Amino acid sequence: MARVATATGGRPATTGVIPGRWALSVGNPGTPTAPGFEWVRLSDLARLESGHTPSRNKPEYWDGEIPWVGIRDATANHGRTIHSTKQAISELGLANSSARLLPAGTVCLSRTASVGYVVTMGVPMATSQDFVNWICGPELSPRLLHYILMCEQESVRRFAHGTTHQTVYYPEAKAFHVCIPGRPEQDAIAALLGALDEKIVVNERIATAADELRMIQMEAAAREDPALVPLSSLASFVNGRNFTKDASGSGRMVIRIAEVGSGPGASTVYNDVETSEQHLARPGDVLFSWSGTLKVARWCRPEALINQHIFKVVPNGGVPAWMMFDLIAGELPAFRAIAADKATTMGHIQRKHLDKSVAVPKRELWGSLDRSLGVLWNRALVADREALALADLRDTLLPKLISGELRVKDAERLVSGAV
Structure with a gap:
């Protein structure tokens, strides 16, 4: 494994080769991964472009017609081609900053804060300085580059530097090599x-x-x-248990707040402990995280363990699961407002708040x-x-x-x- 030297200004400069897992490397490893494949410097096949953020102190630079890719767009859409963004800049903002309007098909890799997220532009866009962007030439499929970076996300994170904030600096990006076959x-x-x-x-x-x-x-x-009835009268709200404590690392996934909507990630915990039915989630079950990030979800993954701060919503006899989901979803704005008022580090609701009356169709319907x-x-x-x-x-x-x-x-x- 090569050492990484520090360049002027504290930015690392690559010396030698740092291989990724499959088809990405900092430097050229030399040996192709398979017959018909070869290692090629990425910047020889694609033009590397940076991004920029127009001044936030100039309102006229924002809320325009030019989609502007920020970190939140990348983390929410990793592995996707995007056609819209959370924020947009104006022509004036583009003209008065170092931001560039990049063409559709540009492959964007987040290099700071949340490192290693990949999106491809479906329409012309600009990006923040938190990205390195590649405009592929005729010898490289932008879609294949997208898949290589997506697959090598953990390798990209290993190429990053820093303690408080990890960053992939441009010397590393310029030294990226990809192992690819011919264009067909x-x-x-x-x-x-x-x-x-x-x-x-x-x-x-x-x-x-x-x-x-x-x-x-x-x-x-x-x-x-x-009919107006208490929400709590329609179902049992069974709180999960602390299955992350003494977790074995194998067995069923532990559903924490992060996994309720997004599913498993790098930090997901697994445990082979046995538990009762009321603390298991199976496809079709309704889960409601009542602390931190309040949300309701229909579980669709394999059987898993429900951690604390999450209710398994068990409908009473005759109450459909979909009705409970819809009723909770309708009350989420009010529940989130209650949680936001809590003077704690992690806002939450209490069981008494589930006694709130909600409007439901008459039972005969x-x-x-x-x-x-x-x-x-x-x-x-x-x-x-x-x-x-x-x-x-x-x-x-x-x-x-x-x-x-x-x-x-x-x-x-x-x-x-x-x-």
Whole structure:
């Protein structure tokens, strides 16, 4: 492993080679990963561009028509092609800063704060200085570069420096090498993985549309001569246990607040402890995090352990799960306001707040509503689970394809049945 020297101004300068796991390296390792692949300096195949933030003290520089990629866009959309951003700058902001308008297809890698997140521009955009951006030439598929960086996220983080704030400096970015085949196979790999991603997006849209349609119809039904009942009278709210303590590191995932909506990550805890049914989450269960980040979610992953600060919402007899989800979702703004008023480091609600009266359709309508709206709930669950299965398949194939361990023709047979 090469040592990293420090350049003028405290910025590290690369000396030697620091290999990644599969197809990315700082410096040229020399030996290709597979026949037909070769290591090439990335900056020889793609133009490296930086970003910039227009002055925040100039309101006229902001809220314009030019999408501007910030760290939040990257962390929320890792591995995706994006067509919109949380913030936009004006033509004036672009002209009076070092920001650049980059073309669609530009691959963006976050280099500071949250290091290693990858997005590709679906339309022309600018970025903050927190990114290194590559505009690929004809010898490199931008989609394949996107997948290489996405797969090598942990390697990119190893290339970063700093104690308080990790940063990938430009000397490292300029020294990046990628191990790639010829352009035809690059395109074939990207197309195969892209087919899985497109199917994932379709399923996500199905789930979102089904949920939105159900919630609209539920709200309309509740407005017509509603009954007012305490939320707590409709379900049991079972608090999780501290399964992170003495966790074994194997077995079932422990669902903390972070995993409620986003699923497992690098810090996810696993435990093989046995527990009662009331502390297990299975696909279709409703989970409600009542502390810190308040949110409600439909669990769609394999059986897992529910940690403290999360309620498993167990509907009472005759109460559909989707109804509890919709009612809690409708009350989230009020619950979050209560939590924000708590003078603690982590805001939360108390059980007494679950006694709040909520408007529900009359009970005699529940059966007919469940026959129509329950179908939408189940369709969304199926779409969610299919998207997860496709993502697992993509993530399994990704390192094998970009390293040459698995060739496209062999992978096509695995993908054909899935898409």
